[in-house]
Amino acid sequence: MHIAVWGCGYLGTTHAAAMAELGATQVTGVETHPTRLAALQRGQVPFHEPGLAELLTCHLDSGVLHFTDDIIEAVSADIHFLCVGTPQQLDSPLCDLSQIDAAVTSICSVLQPGSIVVGKSTVPVGTAERLQPSITAAGGHLVWNPEFLREGTAVADSLRPDRVVIGSAQPGDSASRTVAALYPTTEGGDIPVVWCDLATAELVKTAANTFLAMKISFVNALSELCDATGGDVVTLADALGLDSRIGRRFLNAGIGFGGGCLPKDLRAFGARATELDVSELGELTDVVDRINQRARRRAVDKVIAGLHRGGLTVSEATVVMLGASFKPDSDDVRDSSALVVADHLTAAGAVVRVVDPVATSDSQTIGDDVDEALSGADVVVLATEWAPYVALDPVKAARLMRHRIAVDGRNMWNPTQWRDTGFDFTGMGRN
Numbered sequence: 001m002h003i004a005v006w007g008c009g010y011l012g013t014t015h016a017a018a019m020a021e022l023g024a025t026q027v028t029g030v031e032t033h034p035t036r037l038a039a040l041q042r043g044q045v046p047f048h049e050p051g052l053a054e055l056l057t058c059h060l061d062s063g064v065l066h067f068t069d070d071i072i073e074a075v076s077a078d079i080h081f082l083c084v085g086t087p088q089q090l091d092s093p094l095c096d097l098s099q100i101d102a103a104v105t106s107i108c109s110v111l112q113p114g115s116i117v118v119g120k121s122t123v124p125v126g127t128a129e130r131l132q133p134s135i136t137a138a139g140g141h142l143v144w145n146p147e148f149l150r151e152g153t154a155v156a157d158s159l160r161p162d163r164v165v166i167g168s169a170q171p172g173d174s175a176s177r178t179v180a181a182l183y184p185t186t187e188g189g190d191i192p193v194v195w196c197d198l199a200t201a202e203l204v205k206t207a208a209n210t211f212l213a214m215k216i217s218f219v220n221a222l223s224e225l226c227d228a229t230g231g232d233v234v235t236l237a238d239a240l241g242l243d244s245r246i247g248r249r250f251l252n253a254g255i256g257f258g259g260g261c262l263p264k265d266l267r268a269f270g271a272r273a274t275e276l277d278v279s280e281l282g283e284l285t286d287v288v289d290r291i292n293q294r295a296r297r298r299a300v301d302k303v304i305a306g307l308h309r310g311g312l313t314v315s316e317a318t319v320v321m322l323g324a325s326f327k328p329d330s331d332d333v334r335d336s337s338a339l340v341v342a343d344h345l346t347a348a349g350a351v352v353r354v355v356d357p358v359a360t361s362d363s364q365t366i367g368d369d370v371d372e373a374l375s376g377a378d379v380v381v382l383a384t385e386w387a388p389y390v391a392l393d394p395v396k397a398a399r400l401m402r403h404r405i406a407v408d409g410r411n412m413w414n415p416t417q418w419r420d421t422g423f424d425f426t427g428m429g430r431n
C-alpha cells in the first residue's frame with residue numbers, strides 16, 4: 001500500500017511515521033515548506049516530540065518513508081491523507097481553510113481513479129461535503145478520519161489510538177474499510193471503530209476538543225469559587241472524578257489551557273455553531289474561552305497580591321516563570337498560558353525570567369538554567385508542569401531567592417512543604 005501524506009507539520013510527520021511503522025510499503029510525505037522539508041529529509045524533526053525522531057530515522061533508513069515537494073511522486077498513492085494545518089483566521093474565530101483547499105487541488109491533479117482521499121485535519125463541520133464533488137469528479141473516494149493525538153504522547157497515540165472514527169458518504173463502505181484496515185483495530189479487537197457519515201466524523205473531533213476545554217474551564221471556575229470560600233479544588237476535583245460519569249482527567253485547575261488546538265478549535269466550533277443558528281453553543285464556547293483568559297489573569301493577580309503582602313510593588317520585582325510551553329514534553333508555545341502570564345507581568349513592570357527545557361519564543365527570552373533564574377528573584381511561578389520544575393526543592397529555592405513568594409499555577413507543589421520553608425504560597429483554588 002502506497003500512502004501519501006499531504007502536509008508534514010506536527011500531525012503529518014507523526015502520521016507518516018506511524019503509517020510506515022504500521023506496515024505501509026511506501027509512505028510519501030509531501031511538504032512544500034523548504035526549511036521543514038530539508039530537516040525532515042535529513043531525519044530531523046523540526047519540533048520536540050518524544051520518540052518521533054527515532055521512528056522517523058528508522059523508516060527513512062529502511063527506504064519506506066521519504067519526504068518531497070514534488071507532487072508527482074504521490075501519483076501512485078492508493079491513499080492520500082490530508083494533514084495540513086487549519087489555523088485560526090487573523091481577524092475571526094473561524095478556521096483558515098486555504099491550505100486544505102490548496103492541498104485538495106494538488107491531490108486532484110495527481111489522483112488515480114479509485115484511490116482514496118482521507119481528511120485528518122481538524123475542520124469545521126460541512127467542509128468534507130464541500131470538498132466531496134471535486135474529489136468524486138477526479139475519480140476518488142472521500143473518507144474523514146479525524147486525528148486525536150496529543151503533543152508529548154503523539155507517537156503512542158498514533159500507533160494505538162483510543163478509537164478510530166471513519167466517516168464517509170456511505171458509512172462502512174469499501175473505502176472506509178480500507179482505511180480502517182491501516183490501524184491495528186482488529187488485533188485483539190480492543191480499539192473500537194466508529195463508522196459514520198462525513199459530518200459526524202468532523203464533529204467528533206471538534207466536539208471532543210471543545211468538551212475537553214469546557215471541562216478545564218469548569219474546574220478553573222470552581223477553583224475561583226474555592227479561592228472565594230476557602231475550599232480546595234484539588235480535593236474537589238478528586239471527589240468529582242470518582243464519579244465515573246464525570247472522570248478525573250482534564251479536571252486539573254491552573255492557569256488555563258493553551259496550544260495550537262484547544263483554543264482555536266473551541267472558537268471555531270462556537271463560530272460554526274453560531275453560523276448554523278445554534279447560537280447557545282456559540283455562547284457556551286465564548287464563556288469557556290473567557291474563563292480561560294480569566295484563569296491566566298488570576299495568576300497575574302496572585303503574583304501581584306503576593307508581592308503586596310511582602311511590601312513590594314510589581315515594578316521592583318523579579319519574577320521567575322518555570323515553563324513556557326503550553327504543556328510539558330512539548331516545545332509548542334502557541335497560545336501558551338505561561339507566556340501570556342509572563343507577558344502580562346512584563347507589561348505590569350516586573351522583570352520576568354522565563355525558563356523552559358526546550359521552548360523558544362519571540363516575545364520573551366527563555367533560558368534553561370533554573371538556579372541562575374532563581375538567584376536574587378522575588379517570586380517563583382510554576383507555569384508548565386515539566387517534571388524537574390514540579391520536583392523543585394523549596395529549601396533550595398529559598399536559599400537562592402531574595403524574597404520567598406511562590407505561585408503554583410498548576411497545583412503540583414505541596415503547599416505545606418512550601419509554607420513550612422517560609423514561602424508566601426498561593427495555588428489556584430487551594431487553601
Ligand code: UGA
Nearest residue numbers: 147148149150151216250251252256257258259261326327
Ligand atoms: C489536544 C487534545 O487533547 C487531543 O486529543 C487532540 O488530538 C489535539 O488537541 C489536536 O486537536 O490535535 P494537545 O493540544 O496536545 O491535545 O493538548 P492537551 O493535552 O489537550 O492539553 C491542552 C491544554 O490543556 C494544555 O495547555 C494543558 O496544560 C491544559 N490542561 C489539560 C489543563 O489546564 N488542565 C487539565 O486538566 C488538562
